[in-house]
Amino acid sequence: MTVLSPTRQQAVAPEPEPRHRRPSPAPYLLLVPTIAILLLALGYPLAWQFWTSAQKFGLAQQFGRPPQFVGMANYVQLFTDPQTWAVVGRSIAFCLVNAAITVVLGVLIALLMNAVGTLPRLTLQVAMLLAWAMPVIASMTVWIWLFDWHRGVINWLLTAAGLDFTNHNWLEQPLSFYFVATVIVVWMSVPFVAFSVYAGLTQISEEVMEAAALDGASPRQRFFAIVLPMIRPVLMIVALLQVIWDLRVFAQIKMLQDAGAPTASTDLLGTYIYRLGVGASDFGMASALSIFVLVLTVALSFFYVLHLMKEDA
Amino acid sequence: MTRTHRRRIRPGRLVASVIAILVALAWVFPVYWMLNSSLLPNTVLTSTTPRFWPWGGSLDNFAAVFAEGTFWPALGMSLAITLTTVAFCLLFAFLAALAISRFRFRGRASFVLAVLFIQMLPAEGLFIAQYKLMSSLNLLNSVVGVSILYIAAVVPFTIWMLRGFVAGVPMELEEAAMVDGLSRTQAFFRITFPLLAPGLVASGVYAFLQAWNEFTVALVILQKEEYRTLPLWLRGFVQASASRATDWGQVMAASTLVAVPVIIFFLIVQGRLTSGLVAGAVKG
Amino acid sequence: MKKMLSVVALATASALALGGCASGTTSSPSASAAQNITLWLAGGDTPDTLRDYLKTTYNAKTGGTLTIEEQSWGDLVTKLTTALPDANNTPDVVEVGNTQSPTFTNVGAFSDISDMYSELGGDKLLPSFVEVGKVDGKNYTLPYYFGSRYMFYRKDIWKAAGVEVPTTLDAFNAAVKTITEKNPKKIKDFSGFFLGGQDWRNGISWIFANGGDLATVDNGTWTSTLSSENSVKGLTQLQELYQSASHAPKTMTDQSVYLYLNDSDVLTGSDNSKTKTSLAAATVMAPGWAHWSIGDLAKKDGKEVREWNDATFGVFALPGNDGKPAPVFAGGSNIGISAASKNQAGARELLKIIFSPEYQQMLGKNGLGPANSDYTSSLGDDQFAKALIESASNSRLTPAAPGWATVEASGKLEEFFQKVAEGGDVATLAKQYDDILTPMLNGK
Secondary structure, three states: OHHHOHHHHHHHOOOOOOOOOOOOOHHHHHHHHHHHHHHHHHHHHHHHHHHHOOEEOOHHHHOOOOOEEOOOHHHHHHHHOHHHHHHHHHHHHHHHHHHHHHHHHHHHHHHHHHHOOHHHHHHHHHHHHHHHHOOHHHHHHHHHHHOOOOOOHHHHHHHHOOOOOOOOOOOOOHHHHHHHHHHHHHHHHHHHHHHHHHHHHOOOOHHHHHHHHHOOOOHHHHHHHHHHHHHHHHHHHHHHHHHHHHHOOOHHHHHHHHOOOOOOOOOOHHHHHHHHHHHOOOHHHHHHHHHHHHHHHHHHHHHHHHHHHHHHO | OOOOOOOOOOOHHHHHHHHHHHHHHHHHHHHHHHHHHHOOOHHHHOOOOOOOOOOOOOOHHHHHHHHOOOHHHHHHHHHHHHHHHHHHHHHHHHHHHHHHHHOOOOOHHHHHHHHHHHOOOOOOOOHHHHHHHHHHOOOOOOHHHHHHHHHHHHHHHHHHHHHHHHHHOOHHHHHHHHHOOOOHHHHHHHHHHHHHHHHHHHHHHHHHHHHHHOOHHHHHHOOOHHHOOHHHHHHHHHOOOOOOOOOHHHHHHHHHHHHHHHHHHHHHHHHHHHHHOOHHHHHO | OHHHHHHHHHHHHHHHHHHHHHHOOOOOHHHOOOOOEEEEEEOOOOOHHHHHHHHHHHHHHHOOOEEEEEEOHHHHHHHHHHHOOOOOOOOOEEEEEOOOHHHHHHOOOEOOOHHHOOOOOHHHEOHHHHHHOEEOOEEOEEEEEEEEEEEEEEHHHHHHOOOOOOOOHHHHHHHHHHHHHHOOOOOOOOEOOEOOOOOHHHHHHHHHHOOOOOEEEEOOEEEEOOOOHHHHHHHHHHHHHHHHOOOOOOOOOOOOHHHHHOOOOEEEOOOOOEEEOOOOEOEEEEEHHHHHOOOEEEEEOOEEEEEOOOOOEEEEOOEOOOOOEOOOEEEEEEEEEEOOOOOHHHHHHHHHHHOOHHHHHHHHHOOOEEOEHHHHHHHOOOHHHHHHHHHHHOOEOOOOOOOHHHHHHHOHHHHHHHHHHOOOOHHHHHHHHHHHHHHHHOOO
16 A cells, blocks of 8 residues: 555646645544544454455464464465466356456446436336346345255246257356356346446536537547447446455355255355355465455556546545 | 437337347346245245245235334434435546546556556455454444444445546536626536536445445444344344244345335436436546 | 554453453353353254243343354354454354354364263264264364255156165166156256265265265374275266256256256147256256245135145155165254353353253254254154154264364366266266365364
8 A cells, every 4th residue: 555655646647736735633523433433343253354364373273272373375375376366267257257247237228228218217226226126145045045956037038949959067167157146237227327327328418418419420430439428437337346255255156056056166255265264264274365356456456546546636 | 318209110119129128028037036925925935836926925025024123223224324325426526537537647557557456355354353343443333343344345446437437527617607706605506516417326325226226344343232224124024033044035025125225216216227327427 | 453453352361360250251161140141043943932942041041141143154154253252242152054163163163062071962962973073082172953854856857767765876877867868858958866066064964975075184183085096986977867867957066956847837849849847857866945945826815826736746864775774964063162151150150941842842942953863753653753763873073173164165176077967977077176176174
């Protein structure tokens, strides 16, 4: 975090006219509750995680045996294990694909909301809200059911449509497993993106669009010349959030694996941390991996964040 | 900001409407499937031919779920935790958003970055430390303990969201009102606050959903049965027992019950939701 | 924060020590005042009547209150990991899965109850379960109940395929293969014996039945023995079954297999013929309680339920090749006292109630195999009880290695069995997974 100290930040983005010229204690007072709760809730767990990642810490240590300090040994073991890199690679791919599909679909649906009359728009919005409101455990149960090999609706429909999908097991092959996971994750995440972008779209003035149309701009040109720049700030933020969320996707993958899948070849970072920690009781390794994931997310989003900061200042 | 009514009839309009309805149907299907299944008996649900309509179904599954007698306490627990989280989260985030959008001060950029990066920490490895922390503070099995962890988890994103809204309300408006004889507090509540409402609603919805659906922290911190939240309660139905078959009809009925309060909450705030959601970010 | 925690920990520790001295719980159990204790039960297996019995009896005997908390199996390890070491919040008595017991006993999570062993039943207690609760000859956990798996089969299909209920394992292997080949009802992907590819809990029976073992211990060091000659022999037989008798998904575990034994609805065949069935298997291996979910569709009080029909359905214990039943995996759980508990005296009283003749018989009457062999007869003498008792008589447990819970949680066994089911070379795979499992078994 020192990389982006205030001075550096000023160098990157010219400081706008400050509203309060003299240093005032007000902003610091306003930040006190937030900083206090973050320190209270995350301070110790974060410190514990850093400290534990440098220790041999298993179940015996949790039950009181003194842990052994091993320095970087956990990290070395982690990075020399090809399995780690396989998981990292899969997670990055899964995250980028899912975030991209989610954002594109979200934008398309928002455009659709903007293009249709009140009734279809409300129908679409209610459907999105209902999907968004479903508790994760509930929606996962339903989805696993829909994709069930023997009595799933999806196989039934595909078979009824003339394709032979009787007893097709969707979770057996990793690629097919990720396809199912993507369908579910995208289904869950699109409503948020669609509503955010739609909110942005409603702020584009009708007159500008009509003037552009009169000037002979095609819908495509209008989208790229007017709409996209207007909704860019929203897109930036939702895309960043999708990347962050999809990189550490856990519940969906874990529950799909529990429904019967080859676990080792379908693990992503979230489930891998879980397997090392809760599963193998190797809390030192699990902590090391967690910290690596933090670093990885920061790295993945670094330029993006820099850009956001520039616009923010 | 309200939508102007368009009277023009575009050729593509009908096609777009049809597509919109189809997308809506596709999206709502799993929700429908949950409802449909909650009305059907388990024997029907375990057959290979799906039954698409709940004809001949009953509310038996719901009756059975309620008969357990555990729904209401869990609902109470979930509501207490979720509302506490939403209230404090909005308050803290609003103050912080005020600080970073109205003031330029030393450490501001670091704070904004820290807030962003905190969201990137994976939660799966933290549970032992969270348990130890709450145990040492004597806050296990309490609304306060879980709420503290939830607020800390949700507040960073909420700050991001509110920041844009606060920046969007010009200081000059407030100052003008004060010239007209209002006190600073009055000016704030009469002028600024109404303009912030959509942003607060959008952030509130986010905080609500996060707290309502959270599972892992609740599992570790709320160890006693009488303090279970709804996700833990629902999990109890899915994993009914090692020696009894899971009753899927009941699971679906229980899932529906967990979703209903969220839907009610959405209906209450929906008007403001669509207009307010991330509109702040646009202004940012 | 760290500092604050250690201060708190110190304070707690001294409070603990003081408390210990004052009430003298550890030194003289009988002199204790009424203690309010908590019992964690795993899953909903213990019926309500038994829970009520424990509560009232505990209260009558000690004057204290017993609180029972139910923990779901899937989250049990997470909760034990956090709560058991925490003296202020630990449950006092805990039920753990028999295969999870070694991991927790080895790290000192449970109190030594060797002195009560004879009083609680001694040699009458299920030996294999007692073994997984032992470290260095001392008893830390004892059996709570057992339940073995046996075979559920469709009499009509077996008859149509012209095969008899087998009396040896070889005959069983051949019979289910024949059924699959003949497929009397001409159902797509029909399984003579339905066995999920990842279902190692049922699959290991074939390793055991051929004299193989999952792991052996020598001087406290565990070695995974999937690649021993007998294990490979069993695994090869199993692979043959996977390839020629079962069309269950290769990623399936042992969940809900009973579904595939039922007739339920109209199914359209490839030639557009309609058969009234969703039947997918002629035989499944499942715990005894599955019989509540197997049967004909019937209306009862206006609800559709499954009703067992002796004409169509039957049960038998998987036979071995030596005249005895095959050694199948013994399901069930152990019970122990948390070492961190401040209510050792009360906890010991509760154990006495659990191992009393009354409670042991109540377990049996509810279909749970009682820990004490004197009360096995309380299970009754219907076909299910008979099959349970018969299959349990020769049942086996997973190794009592300190790292066994790690092995289970790692998902490596599921992975290995899936690869065997998919037709990989058994000897090579076994060797490969032995190398992975051996360090895990020793808790490294």
